[in-house]
Amino acid sequence: MSVTVLEGKNIVRDYHVGGGLFRPSRTVHAVKGVSFSVDKGKTLAIVGESGCGKSTLARIITLIDPATAGELFIDGNKVDIARDGLTKEMRRKVQIVFQNPYGSLNPRQKIGDVLGEPLLINTDTPADERRDLAMKMLKKVGLGPEHYNRYPHMFSGGQRQRIAIARALMLNPSLLVLDEPVSALDLSVQAQVLNLLADLQDEFKLTYVFISHDLSVVRYIADDVMVMYYGEAVEYGSRDEVFADPKHSYTKTLFAATPRADVASIKARLAKKKAA
């Protein structure tokens, strides 16, 4: 039987933009009542353009920001960090990987310390155990023990994203939020990181919330897809449903705008060009 790891009911997030002397304050509705649920070992992809609220939603799911209204359940327990604060047990359940691997690692921290830090903060694992766990995790994500004492600038973009993934997995989370994890990477490196994510999901039975604006990546990795537009979920369903029969006009626009790299569409374009 499938277990629901993450469930959101009518999540709302408003931001208050403070006014100045001559400017009234106003409220930005970043997320306007979004509901979703993800089962264990599955991947929910959230798609939308910049400014549609997908990263705001990611921050709410990762328990960084509280929701203004609505209910969030993780492993069946209701979580409200605005009221109860964030416990270490909750932090161990949810982790995030950010978009830009160049910005999300501290340039003055060695990789070993990067990986040990989540354990240092959230658990009382002794130092030698932290070291062993970090070494093991480096191997899991396709790096080696020789990388333990290096600094982030000594790594390429793909390697850094592996480190960010390793750091997120140090606490054995059940839910991993991936905020555009491959959009800053080259095509071939993107393929490696996507393969790594698929392997790790199988091995640790991870649940992913995968945020992206690249539909071809979403089609490859997702089980369920949610399309967001101006803070609202305009389309939500299984991958095959959404890709086979998009209902909302924005989803259709999104599909039409995605460049196609198949021979038939190149032929069609060249024929059109010749005729013009």
Add this chain to the structure above:
Amino acid sequence: MPLLEIKNLTVSFDTAAGPFMAVQGIDLSIEPREVLAIVGESGSGKSVAMLAVMGLLPNTATVKADRMAFDGVDLLELSPSERRKIVGKDISMIFQEPIASLNPCFTAGFQIEEVLRFHMGMDRAQRRARAIELMKLVGIADPEERLNSFPHQMSGGQCQRVMIAIAIACNPKLLIADEPTTALDVTIQKQILDLLVGLQAKYGMGLIMITHNMGVVAETADRVIVQYKGRKMEEADVLSLFEQPKSNYTRALLSALPENAVGDRLPTISDMLFEPAPSAAGSGPATGAAP
């Protein structure tokens, strides 16, 4: 006569560890009215080769070529001031990060008019009229108003449109677009690509499209050059490249597209290339080749 003809271009950078060869013997030519795409990963030298044409590389770079001729004139033999008359006028370039490549201290209108003042010698009224015309051409709504906007007041897509307006201001013969849509959303990407290809057809420009996105190549190019680690791997017209890629590297690139995934795993470049990956992670060229 080809519009741009490059023979055996080599660019090396002086580094503490000796010279680093970013481009190693590239041949390239583009005819008038042609759309050429240069594809490769970061570090493959695709941007560096075009920056060498523009003469925009820093002092640490050494550019060597048997021939680098634009419209019959050898660019390497020109004096810097003569070259500046061609660059920005007959050859112009659009860069990857639209918001970062505009000057934040000046309005969009000022930055468009600057090119017109420098290259066309227009007076104030002519410049203003032409700037408004250009902004309409690249599809910016309300151009009179937008001329007075600063880059931070506009979205990424609008900034890229202003960049394009600057680039086509002097009716260039060759437009080089360096990853023009990488920083933009898919829906905006589609609009910008349509705009570029439309302008190219309307004014009969040559267009060089530098990209790592195979979808962009498929949607725009006539002919494609594939580059890897500073070397040309393959050159073909777009249909035969996608139908029958000749080099292993091109095949690897195409199969790494998520939409071409067979089964659960994506094939990666290092799976398919005969040479072993540089490290355990195999994340390709790591050292700073791209500017």
